[in-house]
Amino acid sequence: MDLKVQPKSSLRGNIKMPGDKSISHRSVMIGSLAAGKTEVSGFLTGEDCLNTAKAFQNMGVKIEGLGSEEMVIHGVGLNGLQEPESILDVGNSGTSMRLMLGILSGQDFYSVITGDESLSQRPMARVTDPLKEMGAEIYGRDNGNLAPLTVRGQELTNLEYDSPVASAQVKSCILLAGLQADGATIVNEPEKSRDHTERMLEYFGAEVEVSGLQVSVKGRPALKGKKITVPSDISSAAFFLVAALINQDSELVLENVGLNPTRAGILEVLDEMEADYELLDERLENKEPIADIKVKSSDLKATTIGGEVIPKLIDEIPILAVAATQAEGRTVIKDAAELRVKETDRISAMVTELKKLGIEVEEKEDGMIIEGPQSIQGGVQCQSYGDHRIAMSLAVAGLIAKEDIVITNTDCIKTSFPNFIDLIDEI
Known part of the structure; x- marks a missing residue:
């Protein structure tokens, strides 16, 4: 299935992510x-x-x-x-x-x-x-x-x-x-x-x-x-966190998100990027920490993502690369060679597809370098490589593109986020 993504503004609503x-x-x-x-x-x-x-x-x-x-x-x-x-x-x-x-x-x-x-x-x-x-x-x-x-x-x-x-x-x-x-x-x-x-x-x-x-x-x-x-999956929530941060006049509340400290590295990075979010109703269920996350449009700042935080956000790096395109300054992603042996080579895939969208990005053996902010052009056909996280990251990028984009082979999204497209429409 191919997915056509149209630019949208002002994302708003309370939504629940799928289970972790x-x-x-x-x-x-x-x-x-x-x-x-x-x-x-x-x-x-x-x-x-x-x-x-x-x-x-x-x-x-x-x-x-x-x-x-x-x-x-x-x-x-x-x-x-x-x-x-x-x-x-x-x-x-x-x-x-x-x-x-x-x-x-x-x-x-x-x-x-x-x-x-x-x-x-x-x-x-x-x-x-x-x-x-x-x-x-x-x-x-x-x-x-x-x-x-x-x-x-x-x-x-x-x-x-x-x-x-x-x-x-x-x-x-x-x-x-x-x-x-x-x-x-x-x-x-x-x-x-x-x-x-x-x-x-x-x-x-x-x-x-x-x-x-x-x-x-x-x-x-x-x-x-x-x-x-089962709490909501922070790896799934990451797509909507970034969507709200980079889209003007947006405010989302993501409900019941798991905040296991070995998984919540994305929040550490977003803190460094000066993202506007807050945790609501923090609690503990079956030994796992949980909270609602309220997130708003933000003027993001570039940062370096590497070292000991990488295992805590390895699955979120593709969507963080999208966030980096809108951050002020140079974002360096390193120490992430593990991405090359995921569902696809996620470093190569993201660099290739971001370039199609008009983004200047430099590929490294263990990551990439992105200068920002840059405009996402759209008007092109992108590939998912059969990788759910690549497909959803490109869809989020499409929300702020200048023109529609088409992403091929998006059935892979069902492996982790069956209602992703429905939630995009809902907000």
């Missing part, structure tokens, strides 16, 4: 490994999270309400999953594949996990290598680096792993594998990555210890089903 993608994935995975019912409200019904749920159904987990925001997961316990009758296809979801590999490695059965063409080109050795150190048997193309991957579940041994990258997917995969090993499994990171897995495991009854950049989980916990309220 990371927490939705984990509610299914950990809820399935717990004993008893896990009741989930606010579940993200995007394709990625639904593929996770379908995969666990394929392994014998009963899930009521699949396809809706309200679900009940009837957990089967750590050793209750059944050998799937068919291949586990997780579509475009790297989170599903990497985290599920940790679970599958310790299960007493054979399984095959695969994804779409894009996911089948994304590197998996970053998780399969440490899993093999724990005793996992994983086979696939490029020596187990590329899907489809075959897993023969084994008795796992605990591990202390020094991760070369700050990656929540790597850390979570190893911790989930560690649930099935005796003793403590430990992950040390170079910088702190998002910590939804640790928070949820502790909430479900696991023994988790966090000390600086080290996280450990004790194996064989008796996980118990819980009620989970």
Whole structure:
């Protein structure tokens, strides 16, 4: 599907973002490994999270309400999953594949996990290598680096792993594998990555210890089903935060947004850019901080985005690049080479498409440099590269373009934000 975006001004309204993608994935995975019912409200019904749920159904987990925001997961316990009758296809979801590999490695059965063409080109050795150190048997193309991957579940041994990258997917995969090993499994990171897995495991009854950049989980916990309220996804909220900031005479209230400190790096950057926003009704639900965010049009200032904040906003960099086009001065994005192995090479994709829109931008190996403010020209056709965050970032840019723009292949938006276009129209 192609999307035509027309310039708009004065964005106003109170809107609720879809549920947090990371927490939705984990509610299914950990809820399935717990004993008893896990009741989930606010579940993200995007394709990625639904593929996770379908995969666990394929392994014998009963899930009521699949396809809706309200679900009940009837957990089967750590050793209750059944050998799937068919291949586990997780579509475009790297989170599903990497985290599920940790679970599958310790299960007493054979399984095959695969994804779409894009996911089948994304590197998996970053998780399969440490899993093999724990005793996992994983086979696939490029020596187990590329899907489809075959897993023969084994008795796992605990591990202390020094991760070369700050990656929540790597850390979570190893911790989930560690649930099935005796003793403590430990992950040390170079910088702190998002910590939804640790928070949820502790909430479900696991023994988790966090000390600086080290996280450990004790194996064989008796996980118990819980009620989970999924907050709105700050990565989704980021598109509307920026839309309001760069569009004249705009004011939006984004409701029920998750503000996990390992995810809220975008707010740190927006503070540096002198963005006009405030947090309302701050609260805590199932160990996750939440608030409403009121945001207004702002005269943004350029900044440098790099270092330890990068893991806390890696998914928001494409939309921050759009914000940078309207900021006064030189914005430098660096230390973000991880973007090159996402759903697409997001550095190259954003630089290419911003140039189509008349923006002067310099590509770097680990980021980009943008001088601002610059006018977005429009009147062109842009590509999404099948990447939901590229598609939505370009759509936000189109709201302040001088002419309409067309974005090709925008079905990918459904993976994380099914009602994105409807909300754009609503405001």
